[in-house]
Amino acid sequence: xxTLITILIGVLVTVAVYLLLxxxxxxxxxxxxxxxxxxxxxxxxxxxxxxxxxPLIGEDNSTFTDALPQALILTAIVISFAVxxxxxxxxxxxxxxxxxxxxxxxxxxxxx
Amino acid sequence: MxxxxxxxxIIPLITGILLVFFRSHIRLQRIVSVVSIVCTVAISVxxxxxxxxxxxxxxxxxxxLPPYGILFVADSFSMLLVLTTSxITGILLxxxFASIGVTHEKMFFYPFVFxxxxxxxxxxxxxDLFNLFVCFEVMLLASYVxxxxxxxxxxxxxxxxxxxxxxxxxxxxxxxxxxxxxTIGTLNMAHLSVRIAEVGQGPLLTVISLIFLIVxxxxxxxxxxxxxxxxxxxxxxxxxxxxxxxxxxxxxYALFRTFTLxxxxxxxxxxxxxxxxxxxxxxxxxxxxxxxxxxRQIVAYxxxxxxxxxxxxxAVSTEAGFQGSIYYLVHDMIIKALLYLIAGTMIYxxxxxxxxxxxxxIRNYPLLGWLFFITLLSLAGIPPLSGFIGKVYMGQGTxxxxxxxxxxxxxxxxxxxxxxxxxxxxxxxxxxxxxxxxDDVPLKKGMLVPCVLLGILTFALGIGVEGIAVYVQDAAxxxxxxxxxxxxxxxxx
Amino acid sequence: MKINxxxxxxxxxxxxxxxxxxxVELFLSGHNNPGGGFIGxxxxxxxxxxxxxxxxxxxxxxxxxxDFKKIAAIGVLLAVGSGTGSMLFGSxxxxxxxxxxxxxxxxxxxxxxxxxxxxxxxxTVVGVVVTIILSISEDV
Numbered sequence: 248x249x250t251l252i253t254i255l256i257g258v259l260v261t262v263a264v265y266l267l268l269x270x271x272x273x274x275x276x277x278x279x280x281x282x283x284x285x286x287x288x289x290x291x292x293x294x295x296x297x298x299x300x301x302p303l304i305g306e307d308n309s310t311f312t313d314a315l316p317q318a319l320i321l322t323a324i325v326i327s328f329a330v331x332x333x334x335x336x337x338x339x340x341x342x343x344x345x346x347x348x349x350x351x352x353x354x355x356x357x358x359x
Numbered sequence: 360m361x362x363x364x365x366x367x368x369i370i371p372l373i374t375g376i377l378l379v380f381f382r383s384h385i386r387l388q389r390i391v392s393v394v395s396i397v398c399t400v401a402i403s404v405x406x407x408x409x410x411x412x413x414x415x416x417x418x419x420x421x422x423x424l425p426p427y428g429i430l431f432v433a434d435s436f437s438m439l440l441v442l443t444t445s446x447i448t449g450i451l452l453x454x455x456f457a458s459i460g461v462t463h464e465k466m467f468f469y470p471f472v473f474x475x476x477x478x479x480x481x482x483x484x485x486x487d488l489f490n491l492f493v494c495f496e497v498m499l500l501a502s503y504v505x506x507x508x509x510x511x512x513x514x515x516x517x518x519x520x521x522x523x524x525x526x527x528x529x530x531x532x533x534x535x536x537x538x539x540x541x542t543i544g545t546l547n548m549a550h551l552s553v554r555i556a557e558v559g560q561g562p563l564l565t566v567i568s569l570i571f572l573i574v575x576x577x578x579x580x581x582x583x584x585x586x587x588x589x590x591x592x593x594x595x596x597x598x599x600x601x602x603x604x605x606x607x608x609x610x611x612y613a614l615f616r617t618f619t620l621x622x623x624x625x626x627x628x629x630x631x632x633x634x635x636x637x638x639x640x641x642x643x644x645x646x647x648x649x650x651x652x653x654x655r656q657i658v659a660y661x662x663x664x665x666x667x668x669x670x671x672x673x674a675v676s677t678e679a680g681f682q683g684s685i686y687y688l689v690h691d692m693i694i695k696a697l698l699y700l701i702a703g704t705m706i707y708x709x710x711x712x713x714x715x716x717x718x719x720x721i722r723n724y725p726l727l728g729w730l731f732f733i734t735l736l737s738l739a740g741i742p743p744l745s746g747f748i749g750k751v752y753m754g755q756g757t758x759x760x761x762x763x764x765x766x767x768x769x770x771x772x773x774x775x776x777x778x779x780x781x782x783x784x785x786x787x788x789x790x791x792x793x794x795x796x797x798d799d800v801p802l803k804k805g806m807l808v809p810c811v812l813l814g815i816l817t818f819a820l821g822i823g824v825e826g827i828a829v830y831v832q833d834a835a836x837x838x839x840x841x842x843x844x845x846x847x848x849x850x851x852x
Numbered sequence: 853m854k855i856n857x858x859x860x861x862x863x864x865x866x867x868x869x870x871x872x873x874x875x876v877e878l879f880l881s882g883h884n885n886p887g888g889g890f891i892g893x894x895x896x897x898x899x900x901x902x903x904x905x906x907x908x909x910x911x912x913x914x915x916x917x918x919d920f921k922k923i924a925a926i927g928v929l930l931a932v933g934s935g936t937g938s939m940l941f942g943s944x945x946x947x948x949x950x951x952x953x954x955x956x957x958x959x960x961x962x963x964x965x966x967x968x969x970x971x972x973x974x975x976t977v978v979g980v981v982v983t984i985i986l987s988i989s990e991d992v
Contacts, residue, residue, distance in 0.1 A: 290537045319540075322493060329980075330526055333503055333522070336987055336988055345515070418945060421944060
């Protein structure tokens with residue numbers, strides 16, 4: 248299972264890198280979002296998949312999965328959610344100001 | 360347990376939140392910010408004193424003992440940085456009162472400054488790698504807002520670069536954390552150190568340490584500084600000064616923490632690499648500093664050189680080297696804030712950014728000119744000023760370790776720093792004044808006072824170096840012996 | 853062209869209450885079961901976003917005259933405050949406690965200070981999400 252997920256992470260990173268390297272700003276943002284999903288999966292996999300029952304009170308399991316990676320992922324998701332939202336608003340504002348979504352055309356605003 | 364060590368992070372946080380409610384009451388916002396920053400400074404001094412008496416302090420959040428819970432750890436190194444951060448923020452706030460403008464003040468400028476400080480202080484104090492990531496993100500999110508606030512085109516375009524590069528480095532941070540957790544199974548820094556000492560730092564762990572090196576180098580501007588000059592010249596002066604003085608230093612702090620506490624077993628690979636990166640950073644930074652005509656670019660490259668210089672101490676890893684780094688770190692936070700403020704004031708006064716378009720400023724604004732001269736001497740390391748002592752110890756440290764190449768490059772870079780700033784001084788402050796009396800922009804007192812305060816601070820730190828020597832020695836000792844830190848975190852109840 | 857969205861509006865009027873109830877349910881079931889402030893807050897804010905989608909912004913703001921930025925700030929204040937409160941009682945920052953109470957209607961109930969923290973989280977999430985959506989959609 249870990250191997251499969253690792254391959255999936257690889258695919259996601261590939262897709263994200265492709266998007267990040269493109270010229271369009273909105274694709275870059277999508278790329279960064281996919282990149283963060285990949286790393287969340289990586290965190291999950293590194294904690295070990297399906298090693299025991301749900302780590303909740305009231306479940307009668309003798310072994311529990313490690314809850315720490317899940318806490319880490321939740322935090323990381325919230326942060327990447329905030330950053331992505333900020334980037335989207337920023338891209339929108341930039342588009343309104345400059346009329347451009349193309350990163351190449353956005354160069355050269357050194358002095359207004 | 361000592362609850363006071365969470366206060367340097369909690370006070371700015373609560374202040375930031377409260378200021379959101381006072382959106383349109385600008386006077387109230389200013390008063391509250393000053394009061395809160397004074398409190399933070401006072402508490403930092405108190406904690407620093409307490410550490411000298413009781414050793415390293417620790418606070419387990421919610422009573423969860425390490426390594427299970429998250430915790431704050433305050434040692435002399437981190438508290439010195441917290442204290443400097445708070446003092447500098449206070450002085451920069453004074454400059455902001457005079458310069459930032461009502462539109463910014465109504466658009467939550469002060470709250471985000473305080474959120475930035477929350478993140479910075481939190482990063483210095485945390486004893487847990489994932490918490491370090493979270494504090495980094497708090498700091499970065501606040502910095503994203505501050506860099507875009509105002510929404511000029513150049514800000515928007517530069518901030519896109521700044522944010523993308525930081526999103527990427529945060530991603531690397533998470534990857535490194537995931538790998539580390541997968542191999543070692545803990546994220547508490549002291550516990551990590553113990554476990555790595557037990558199993559040995561094999562190739563796998565060294566590779567992970569290199570990922571951390573990439574992450575923190577990106578944040579600190581060590582070798583991977585390409586994003587820095589552009590982003591730091593876009594926002595208003597105060598914000599640029601905050602960034603230049605504080606943000607890169609957090610990356611530097613993280614490098615010191617990880618490579619003295621956790622990954623110190625393979626200095627042949629990691630520390631040598633840091634040394635090489637420091638050399639390249641200083642060389643390229645010097646080239647950049649003398650190549651540009653734009654004041655903001657020159658100042659930004661000076662930040663880069665300083666990062667390289669500070670990390671020489673980590674590369675040699677001797678006690679004198681660490682002392683040099685710590686002295687220089689504190690000095691650099693003060694002097695870079697001053698440098699940014701003066702550069703920003705010059706641009707405000709003349710409306711120009713290139714040094715060949717300004718001339719004879721010292722005739723119109725004598726105090727500003729002499730302040731710049733003091734900054735220049737301090738950065739070059741002339742004795743009664745604060746840059747001197749750091750350079751002495753750094754020289755001693757490199758000689759002890761026999762790293763003569765590092766020594767040579769570090770001191771040559773000082774000459775380039777001197778040259779690049781002398782160029783500004785000769786071009787813009789000396790010479791015939793080209794401002795005629797009608798266009799003479801009056802220099803606001805509120806802009807000058809913070810500069811003077813910072814100037815006094817660099818004098819005071821230079822002359823009163825005995826005063827902080829105790830703390831710096833303690834800090835360097837903790838960096839040399841990770842065991843002290845581990846004892847305090849894991850075994851004291 | 854004016855779109856006729858009578859069906860959407862009518863359905864929304866009912867569905868919003870279902871979503872809000874579900875959000876509160878998720879919020880309260882946290883701690884020992886799946887749920888909690890963050891998820892609860894997200895569900896609550898989805899109800900508000902739905903309202904904004906179906907009706908225009910002015911109409912909704914007339915009905916819900918809150919500044920959502922301030923709601924987020926109140927939320928963070930509540931969360932941090934519940935953490936610092938423990939410092940006043942001499943225990944570590946962020947320490948939480950709970951005990952059993954007998955309430956008139958609910959009978960024996962477990963009340964904990966974590967609920968305050970979670971409520972802060974929920975308010976923050978609601979405030980932030982709605983602010984984000986509003987600031988993106990404001991000047992289309």
